[in-house]
Amino acid sequence: MYLSTLLLSLSATTLALPSTPRRACTSYRTVSDPGFYASASIPTADFPDDPPYFENQILEFQPIFSSSSKCTLFGNFERGFPVRVSGNAATKLNVFQRRSSTDKKLVGTFAALALDKKGTTTDIVSSPIATFKCSEGTVFEFQVAVSGAGSWASIAFEEDAASGFSVLAC
Numbered sequence: 001m002y003l004s005t006l007l008l009s010l011s012a013t014t015l016a017l018p019s020t021p022r023r024a025c026t027s028y029r030t031v032s033d034p035g036f037y038a039s040a041s042i043p044t045a046d047f048p049d050d051p052p053y054f055e056n057q058i059l060e061f062q063p064i065f066s067s068s069s070k071c072t073l074f075g076n077f078e079r080g081f082p083v084r085v086s087g088n089a090a091t092k093l094n095v096f097q098r099r100s101s102t103d104k105k106l107v108g109t110f111a112a113l114a115l116d117k118k119g120t121t122t123d124i125v126s127s128p129i130a131t132f133k134c135s136e137g138t139v140f141e142f143q144v145a146v147s148g149a150g151s152w153a154s155i156a157f158e159e160d161a162a163s164g165f166s167v168l169a170c
Contacts, residue, residue: 025170029159030059036164038093039154040144055154057142058098063169065134072168073132073140075110077125081163083113087153089146095129096141104141107132121163134169
């Protein structure tokens, strides 16, 4: 008798507990220019004294968040999105989070996009790059990852509402 009453009251208490609310997430696009361009080259063995060349893309985001919010940087590209690439190396991107022009930390990579002969993406891509504590004025630097003498690559595109890089704040 006591056991069935206890079990009945425990199950009623469990049913009466409020459900845990899901944290709302908001996606933010860059506040930087929508044009994205990055390139890199490593000199050939014929020019060993020449330094490597990098032209990196800087993107800034202004997420609105609470003190406990986590942010995730994503690369999102719709199928058929036009991308201009050139070079003899894959256009994989190293991604750095910047605190100043000299203080940056590698936080992830973004793999080269699969493109058709017309230079458009062949599939939908939604790839998380890095998760971090949200902060105002979050800045990332994108650098083409090349290695080996004589390797070079560049990537360029115009971000739009559906394709490019974004930060998800939760």
